Amino acid sequence: MTSEHKGTALVTGASSGIGAIYADRLAKQGYDLILVARNAGKLRSLANAISDKTGRSVEVLPADLGKSADLKQVEKMLRTDASITMLVNNAGIGAVAPLLASDIDAMQSMIDVNVTAPMRLAYAAAPGFVARGKGTIINIASIVAISPETLNGVYGGSKAFVLAFSQSLHHELADKGVRVQAVLPGATATDFWELSGRPVEHLPAEIVMSADAMVDAALAGLRQGELVTIPSLPDIADWQAFEAARNALRPNLSLGRPARRYAA
Ligand code: NAP
DSSP states (O other): OOOOOOOEEEEESTTSHHHHHHHHHHHHHTOEEEEEESOHHHHHHHHHHHHHHHOOOEEEEEOOTTSHHHHHHHHHHHHHOTTEEEEEEOOOOOOOOOGGGSOHHHHHHHHIIIIIHHHHHHHHHHHHHHHHTOEEEEEEOOGGGSOTTSSOHHHHHHHHHHHHHHHHHHHHHGGGTEEEEEEOOOSEESTHHHHHTSOGGGSOGGGOEEHHHHHHHHHHHHHTTOSEEOTTOSOHHHHHHHHHHHHHHGGGSSOSSOOGGGOO
16 A cells, blocks of 8 residues: 555446456555446445545446447546546456357447447547656456457457557557556456356366456556566567567568469
8 A cells, every 4th residue: 555646547347357456456556546337336335445445535437338428428537637647448348159149239239348438538538648748548458359269259359459459559659658558368257257158167267367366467567567468478478479470570561562472
């Protein structure tokens, strides 16, 4: 616990799981909080518990990020409250069903919450962060961003967006004082799995991390200055090799003529 004041962190999906742990840890680090999710009752009891424990100011902003009017309220908060120094884009929903067993409207709702909401919230937060020369955007992606065969493909695609968007935000904003981090958790023990259609107890225990351990590792990655944090990955050299291979492609990704193998 610290008495240092670090401004306000707005955390989406703070009513449970990973977001609730971020709220706890960030308050202990010295942030005031604005907690966003649909379940107002859960947000309020978490807010009371955290402010009793840490003495920090904790506001709740109940909102359904899949609904445009609610999302705009959160955007407005990010645009107008200059005390906000951190945005944690954590709210998200998953799915395990393959394409042929999935409901297209549920897939669309997932994109609304997992893609549209974090994109619009980053656009709302970034101009103020740049104007004030400081701010942090943490985007919770998933390991499926780089392993889209693992769960539902729309879920994987939504998290690939979050990763690519974070890399682009970093590229554009790092020299303007804005820190960006994409977190790629593996399976984490939260309600996510039950809600996605596969209770976490059905997964092999050795691949499941506790939400506390996951968030503590992600915050350690943030302190270490990482753009991408994969809490499970034992050897960072493996990620660095993956990135090096991607970057090695870049000079040849757009050329004026097709590769020789496509010659008629
Ligand atoms: P969780 O316990 O189900 O929490 C999801 C949070 O998002 C809840 O607070 C929920 O609150 C909120 N949320 C869902 N739909 C929302 C909406 N329409 N509007 C506003 N808030 C909404 O799951 P979690 O594991 O902590 O998930 C957090 C993030 O981690 C997600 O982005 C997920 O994709 C990612 N992730 C999870 C895992 C995992 O294995 N658990 C792995 C990789 C990545 P309300 O229901 O109150 O709205």
